[in-house]
Amino acid sequence: MKHVIVIGAGIVGLSTAHHLLKEGVRVTVIDRDPEGDKASFGNAGGIAVTEVVPASVPGLLWKVPGWLLDPLGPLAIRATHAPSLITWLLRFSSAGRPAEVRRIAAALAALNTRVYTDLLPLLAENGLLGELQQLGALTVYENAKAFESEAAQWALKRAYGVEVLDLSGDDAREIEPALGASVARGVFTPQWSHVRDPRKLVDALRQSLVGRGLCIRVGEACSIGPGVLDAAVSVGLHDGQRVLADSVVVAAGAWSGQLARDVGDKVLLESERGYNTTIAAPGVVLSREVIFAERHFVATPLSCGLRIGGAAEFGGLNAPANFQRSRALVRLAAHYLPGLRAEGGTYWAGHRPATPDSLPVIGASPRNPAVIYAFGHGHLGLTQGATTGRLVSDIALGKPPQIDLAPYAISRFN
Ligand SMILES: Cc1cc2nc3c(=O)[nH]c(=O)nc-3n(C[C@H](O)[C@H](O)[C@H](O)COP(=O)(O)OP(=O)(O)OC[C@H]3O[C@@H](n4cnc5c(N)ncnc54)[C@H](O)[C@@H]3O)c2cc1C
Known part of the structure; x- marks a missing residue:
């Protein structure tokens, strides 16, 4: 029986394990803390299939200085991390050229139009369909000019089949x-939906997969090397042990870059840290996810409370979190939601795995075809997890891919 190791028990790694188990593969997930906190737990819960426009768009760079001047604004770069960010930022800037935006949007749309095809059976087969709330999302603007300035982005979304209904302020309040x-x-x-609680979803998925035969090994993967005898590849753990397999999937979220470099593949991957506050008794009711466009944050009604989240902080993987950002997001939300009771929230921060072109890395390593990459989903890992898992499972089994995988290849960073 084929044996595949998946490094990472986040939504991407577990979704990959789901598809491989379904195909009768023996799967071992290696995670240094399988049940521990991660981006897949604290995210906003959005199945954001409508998000096909990359983060870098024409005109964005003009807004950056103003954002950086606001210490609790939507974007922050920690001074100590800035020098190591230069190459990533240059690549981010070039991803915002009009032709690049169109190319990236096509590649995001190719993934996002498959999302429900892969996600709904994954949820159903693990008894989790009830976790999905298919209620759409509402994006709101304070300023009609801001709405008009994003007209090209909405047109691009429409061009990729995203249903978009323009509303007045009164319609939105209705x-x-x-x-x-x-x-x-x-x-x-x-077409947008959200899950009732991302942490509960990931916990329940992991438990369901274990019930279906998944083996979970606690350990930190430090290296990926050649296999021995019949095994094509081996993963070295922090305690010196090696685990052998036919293939290894790198799905370690924002920590995947080091493992890819160990294989010999160049990659530009940064931690784009996000923050949120979850308020159990917020005093206001939202029925669906609301996106506050000008201020770049969202509010999602989860079963554990109203989660108010956003921010993009580039400071590397080891900088301490600045929970002033979580508090600042609540203050912003109170401006839009006058009845919001801000007390008693739980603060959280987590690392989005961010590539400069907003596209994930999905595909086999050109250096070692037994290594398959599945990381770099940025703001869309929960959304694209099930589809990534399906694509990676097909690669591992030598099946023809459901979509053209060229835009997601790691070789784009060479
Ligand atoms: C504030 C915020 C809001 C977000 N909102 C949304 C949203 O609404 N919708 C959406 O689609 N996405 C959203 N995202 C993005 C989404 O959460 C991430 O893209 C996604 O969770 C990444 O999943 P992952 O499995 O790749 O990584 P993670 O969830 O980070 O999991 C990686 C796992 O790998 C393990 N690991 C790492 N290195 C090693 C190693 N060397 N050895 C062993 N184990 C290792 C870690 O312990 C961890 O368990 C949001 C993110 C943030 C921060």
Whole structure:
């Protein structure tokens, strides 16, 4: 029986394990803390299939200085980390050229149009369909000009089949009565959904997979090397042990870069840290995820409370979290949701695995075909996890891919 090691028990690694188990493969997930906190637990819970526009778009760089001047604004770069970020930032900047934006949008859309095809059976087969709330999302604007300035992005989304309904401020308040008078425009995107609680979902998925035969090994993967005898590849653990397999999938989220470099593959991967506050008794009711466009944050009604999250902080993987950001997001939310009770929230921070072109890395290593990459999903890992798992499972089994994988190849960083 074929044996595949998956490094990482986040949503991407577990989704990959799901598809491989379904194909009768023996799967071992290696994680230094399988049940521990991770991006897949604390995210906003959005199945954001409508998000096909990359982070870098024409005109964005002009806004960056203003954001950086605001110490609790939507973007921050820690001074000590800035020098090592230069190459990533240059590549990010070139991803914002119009032709690149169109190319990247096509590649994001190719993944996102497959999401429900892969996600719904994954949830159903693990008894988790009830976790999905298919209620759409509402994007709101305070300023009609800000709405107009994003017209090209909405047009691009429409071109890829995203359903977009333009709303007045009153229409938006009719859908979500908790919104205050500051909302001037809205956009309803019915294809978006959210999960009831990402942490519960990932925990339940892991437990279900263990029930289906998944082996979980606690340990930190430090190296990926050649196999011995019949095994094509081996993974070295921090305690000196080696685990052998036919293939290894690197799904270690923001920590995947070091493992790829160990294989000899260049990659540009950064931690884009996000923050949130979850308020169990927020005093306001939202029925669906709301995106506050100008301020770059969201609020999602989860079963554990209202989660208010956002921010993009580049400081590397080891900088201490600055929970002032979590508090600042609540203050912003109170501006849009006048009845919000801000007390008693739980603060959280987590590392988004961010590539400069907003595309994940999915595909076999050109250096060693027994190594398959599945990381770098940035803001869309929960959304694209099931589809990535399906694609990676097909690669491991030598099946023809469901979509053209060229845009996601790690060789783009050479
Ligand atoms: C504030 C915020 C909001 C977000 N909102 C959304 C959203 O609404 N929708 C959406 O689709 N996405 C969202 N995201 C992004 C999404 O959460 C991530 O893209 C996704 O969780 C990444 O999943 P992953 O499995 O790749 O990584 P992780 O969830 O980070 O899991 C990686 C795992 O690998 C393990 N690991 C790492 N290195 C090693 C090693 N060397 N050896 C062994 N184990 C290792 C870690 O312990 C961890 O368990 C959000 C992210 C943040 C931070």
